Amino acid sequence: MKSFYIEGGHKLHGEITPQGAKNEALEVISAVLLTSEPVIIRNIPDIRDVNNLLKLLSSMGVKVSKTAPLRSQISATNDYRFEADELNMDYLQSDEFVARCSSLRGSVLLLGPLLGRFHQACIAKPGGDQIGRRRLDTHFSGIQELGASFSYIAERGIYNIHAEKLQGRYMLLDEASVTGTANIIMAAVLAEGTTQIYNAACEPYIQQLCKLLNQMGAQISGIASNLLTIKGVKELHGADHTILPDMIEVGSFIGLAAMTGSELTIKDVSYDNLGCIPSTFRRLGITVERQGDNLIIPEHDHYAIQSFMDGSTMVISDAPWPGLTPDLLSILLVVATQARGSVLIHQKMFESRLFFVDKLIDMGAQIILCDPHRAVVVGHDNQMPLHASRLSSPDIRAGIALLIAAMSAEGLSRISNIEQIDRGYERIEQRLKAIGAKIDRVDN
Numbered sequence: 079m080k081s082f083y084i085e086g087g088h089k090l091h092g093e094i095t096p097q098g099a100k101n102e103a104l105e106v107i108s109a110v111l112l113t114s115e116p117v118i119i120r121n122i123p124d125i126r127d128v129n130n131l132l133k134l135l136s137s138m139g140v141k142v143s144k145t146a147p148l149r150s151q152i153s154a155t156n157d158y159r160f161e162a163d164e165l166n167m168d169y170l171q172s173d174e175f176v177a178r179c180s181s182l183r184g185s186v187l188l189l190g191p192l193l194g195r196f197h198q199a200c201i202a203k204p205g206g207d208q209i210g211r212r213r214l215d216t217h218f219s220g221i222q223e224l225g226a227s228f229s230y231i232a233e234r235g236i237y238n239i240h241a242e243k244l245q246g247r248y249m250l251l252d253e254a255s256v257t258g259t260a261n262i263i264m265a266a267v268l269a270e271g272t273t274q275i276y277n278a279a280c281e282p283y284i285q286q287l288c289k290l291l292n293q294m295g296a297q298i299s300g301i302a303s304n305l306l307t308i309k310g311v312k313e314l315h316g317a318d319h320t321i322l323p324d325m326i327e328v329g330s331f332i333g334l335a336a337m338t339g340s341e342l343t344i345k346d347v348s349y350d351n352l353g354c355i356p357s358t359f360r361r362l363g364i365t366v367e368r369q370g371d372n373l374i375i376p377e378h379d380h381y382a383i384q385s386f387m388d389g390s391t392m393v394i395s396d397a398p399w400p401g402l403t404p405d406l407l408s409i410l411l412v413v414a415t416q417a418r419g420s421v422l423i424h425q426k427m428f429e430s431r432l433f434f435v436d437k438l439i440d441m442g443a444q445i446i447l448c449d450p451h452r453a454v455v456v457g458h459d460n461q462m463p464l465h466a467s468r469l470s471s472p473d474i475r476a477g478i479a480l481l482i483a484a485m486s487a488e489g490l491s492r493i494s495n496i497e498q499i500d501r502g503y504e505r506i507e508q509r510l511k512a513i514g515a516k517i518d519r520v521d522n
Contacts, residue, residue: 081494082507085516086466086487089377090340092513096328096347097123097504098156098321102283104184105260106290106319107131110140110160111191112264113294115316118145120157122321126501130182132158137174139166170200176236177202187257189217189239190264193226199239216251216258223249224262224269244269246310251277254304254398260287267296269310278306281399282322282351293317323348326405327503328373329355330478333409334510335375336364337416337486339460342513344373353400360384361392362410362417380460383419395424404428408479411435415443415464416486417457424452434476441467441487466491474502481506485515494522 098121107128110117122128136142141161169175170192179185179202192199218228218237226241246269251258259279264287266273278284280302288301294317297309328347335342336359349356349371356366356373363381367374383392396404404427411423415438425431429450439445441464444456466489471477477499484491493499496519499506507517 079494079522080496081492081520081522082481082484082496082499083518083520084481084484084491084493086485086489086491087463088338088485088514088516090335090338090342090510090514093343093345094331094509094513095345096323096325096331097125099123099283099286099324100125100127100326100502101256101281102286102321103128104131104187105257105283105287106321107135107160108184108187108191108260109264109287109290109294110135111162111165111188112195112268112291113314113316114161114163115314116159116161117294117316118157118159118318120318120320122156122158123324124156124504126497127182127184130178131184134175134178134182134185135160135162137178138169139164165196167196167198175200175202176234180235186214186217187260187264189221190261193221193239193241194244194265194268197241197243200236201239202234202236214258216253216255217261220249220251220258220262220275221265223247224265224273226265244310246271246273246308248274249276251275253277254279256281256283259284259306263287263291263298263306263308266308267291267298267311267314269308271310273308273310275306275308276304278304279398280304281403282325282353286319286322290317290319293319322351325352325355326403326475328352329359329406330409330482330503332356332359332364332366332373332375333413333479334482334485336362336378336381336413337482339378340375340514341377342375343369344375346371347373349373354402355406358394358402358406358410359413361394362413362421363419364413381417382459383414383417383421383457385419391420391422393422393424396426404431405475407431408434408475409482411445411453411455412438412479412483414455414457415445415483416460418459420454420456422452422454426451431473431476434472434480437467437469437480438464438483441465441483443483463488465489469493471495471498474498478503478506485510485517
C-alpha cells in the first residue's frame with residue numbers, strides 16, 4: 079500500500095497535457111480480439127486498469143508489444159501493436175483468468191468480441207470501484223437478442239456464454255449503458271444480417287470504437303446518435319487508431335486550477351469532444367477560455383455559482399451523453415466548496431459515489447448529504463480554506479477529488495489507498511510536480 083503526502087496551499091503554473099482516455103482505451107483494446115490481423119492503438123494511457131487489461135490479453139495469447147511512434151512524435155509514446163491470431167480459448171476457463179477478471183471492471187468488455195468472433199465467451203463478475211452496484215443486465219439482454227445463451231456457475235462466479243450463430247435484429251436498450259452498448263456493437267459487427275440498437279450510448283468513447291471498427295471493415299452507421307445500424311460482415315482486418323484525450327482528466331485539471339487559484343494551460347484537449355464539460359464549470363463561476371485546442375484557466379481569487387433564470391438554486395446532475403458524465407461530479411462538488419453560493423449536486427447513477435463527502439466535511443467543507451444521490455454544497459467563497467487531513471481514496475474519481483481538495487488545503491494531508499487513483503491517472507504525482515505541486519508518493 080502506498081500513500082500521497084500533499085503540502086497544500088501552493089499555486090500551480092505552466093502547462094499540462096491529458097493522457098489518453100481510459101474508458102475509450104478499455105473498449106478499443108478489447109476490440110483487437112475481433113481480428114487475427116495486427117491492430118495498432120496509439121496514445122494508450124499508462125494506468126493500472128489498462129495495464130491489467132493488457133496483461134490479461136497477453137495471457138490469453140494475444141501478442142502485445144510497444145510499437146514505434148509516428149514520425150510527427152519526437153519521443154516514444156504509449157503506442158501498442160496487437161495480434162490476436164493464436165488465442166488460447168481454454169485459458170478462459172482457468173482459475174487465473176477468473177481471478178483477473180474479478181479484479182478488473184473492464185474485463186466485461188471481452189464478452190462482445192469473444193462471442194462475435196468465436197461464438198463463445200466466459201466472464202467472471204467484474205471488479206473495480208466501490209461506488210455501488212453496476213448492472214450487467216443491458217450487456218446480457220442485448221447479447222441474448224443476438225442469439226446467445228448464458229449459464230451461470232455459482233461456485234466459480236462465472237458466466238459461460240455460447241451461440242451457434244449470431245443473428246442481427248432490432249433492439250431497444252433499457253438504459254443507454256456505455257459498456258453495454260460497446261459489447262453489443264462488438265458482437266453485432268460479425269453477426270449475420272443487420273442489427274439496430276436504439277437508445278444506444280453515444281459518448282465519444284462509443285463513437286471512437288465505431289470509427290475503429292469501421293476502419294477494420296465493419297459497416298456501422300448512425301455514429302454519434304442513439305440509433306446505431308450495424309450490417310454484419312464475415313471478417314475484420316487490421317487498423318491503426320489513436321485514442322482521444324481523457325475528458326475526465328481535462329475536467330480534473332480545470333477543477334485543480336480553480337481550487338488552487340492557479341493559472342494553467344491544458345493542452346490538446348480535443349475541445350469538440352468535451353461536450354458540456356466547459357460550460358458546466360462556467361456555471362460554477364470558473365472562467366474557461368478556449369485557445370485553439372487548448373484550454374486556459376486564469377487565476378481565480380473568487381468564483382460565484384450561477385443561479386437559474388428564476389433565481390432558484392443551481393442543480394448540477396449527471397445524464398447520458400451529451401449530458402454531463404457522472405465521473406466529473408466528485409470534482410465539481412469539491413470545486414463548489416470554495417465558490418460563492420450554493421449548489422445541489424445530484425448523482426443519479428451510483429448510489430454510493432457521494433459517500434466520500436464526509437471526508438470533505440472533516441476538512442471544513444459545508445456539505446449537507448441529503449441521501450445517497452444528492453448533496454447540497456454551501457461554498458466558502460475562499461474565505462475559509464479547507465484544512466489538511468488524513469484521507470483514503472474509495473474510488474478513482476473520489477480519489478482525485480480528494481487530491482484536489484488536499485492541494486488547496488492548508489497544511490500537510492495524507493491520502494492512502496492511492497492504488498485507486500493509479501487505476502485512472504497516469505503518473506499523476508510526477509505530472510503535478512512539473513507544474514509546482516508539493517506531492518510525494520511514499521510506502522505506508
